[in-house]
Amino acid sequence: MNPFYGEILRSIESELDRNRQTFILCNHHDDLSKQRAFVDTLLQLGADGLILSPALGTPAADIGLAEENGLPTILIARTIEGAGVHGFRGDDAYGMGLAVDHLVSLGHRSIAMIGGTRATSTGREREAGYLAGLARGGIEFRPEWRIEGPRDRHSGFASAAAFLALAAPPTAIVCFSDLVALGLMYGLARGGIRPGIDVAVVGYDDIEEAQIATPPLTTVSNGQSEVGESAASALLERLGGAPAMEHTTLIKPELKIRRSCGAGSGD
Numbered sequence: 138m139n140p141f142y143g144e145i146l147r148s149i150e151s152e153l154d155r156n157r158q159t160f161i162l163c164n165h166h167d168d169l170s171k172q173r174a175f176v177d178t179l180l181q182l183g184a185d186g187l188i189l190s191p192a193l194g195t196p197a198a199d200i201g202l203a204e205e206n207g208l209p210t211i212l213i214a215r216t217i218e219g220a221g222v223h224g225f226r227g228d229d230a231y232g233m234g235l236a237v238d239h240l241v242s243l244g245h246r247s248i249a250m251i252g253g254t255r256a257t258s259t260g261r262e263r264e265a266g267y268l269a270g271l272a273r274g275g276i277e278f279r280p281e282w283r284i285e286g287p288r289d290r291h292s293g294f295a296s297a298a299a300f301l302a303l304a305a306p307p308t309a310i311v312c313f314s315d316l317v318a319l320g321l322m323y324g325l326a327r328g329g330i331r332p333g334i335d336v337a338v339v340g341y342d343d344i345e346e347a348q349i350a351t352p353p354l355t356t357v358s359n360g361q362s363e364v365g366e367s368a369a370s371a372l373l374e375r376l377g378g379a380p381a382m383e384h385t386t387l388i389k390p391e392l393k394i395r396r397s398c399g400a401g402s403g404d
Contacts, residue, residue: 148365237270297324
């Protein structure tokens with residue numbers, strides 16, 4: 138449902154195709170019971186392995202149970218401490234730090250963060266990168282600048298009202314995801330605020346839509362293709378006899394500067 142995951146899946150499918158493997162796809166929508174039912178189905182079907190972006194609240198024991206029942210597992214986008222398996226994701230703290238550092242370099246001294254939750258490793262890491270970026274810029278964090286929420290367009294759109302209701306709205310915003318940023322820009326525009334002119338907006342993930350947004354969205358490219366390809370390769374290695382190990386491979390993000398931050402081109 139999220140283009141970010143669609144881009145990861147494209148790389149997974151391509152890598153598995155080269156090795157004559159097919160996959161069954163399930164969107165768990167962060168519903169833990171649905172995720173468990175899907176894993177049970179895979180076990181009943183005798184599936185070879187599992188590539189999983191774990192639902193909110195997934196305990197390490199669930200991953201251990203899949204492994205114990207002969208379902209080698211690789212994690213993507215989110216990781217779980219104590220799961221005992223390999224995970225692949227972008228270096229979220231570093232990436233969000235890139236976004237904040239760029240805004241500070243443009244002269245911003247009040248920067249909000251919108252979207253995401255500390256209930257996921259991704260949310261915790263991106264928030265940590267945001268806070269570290271503020272500290273590097275000598276900017277004191279204010280709790281009202283942190284507006285949590287889901288990672289979709291509707292959440293971003295709704296957050297525009299909360300942002301505009303602040304007594305002194307910040308001059309810049311970093312968003313948990315591009316979907317949040319796109320929804321936020323719609324909401325700001327409806328409130329008479331021009332993204333890229335009246336307020337700087339930065340997204341995260343660099344989905345394809347970011348380049349053609351109005352204005353084109355400055356964002357952090359999170360290495361979706363590399364995450365998907367690496368995860369599929371790691372699973373194939375497990376199927377070839379490689380042992381399970383708890384390790385997280387971080388893909389280094391890149392900042393893509395466009396017009397939504399008030400600096401950059403439309404590319």
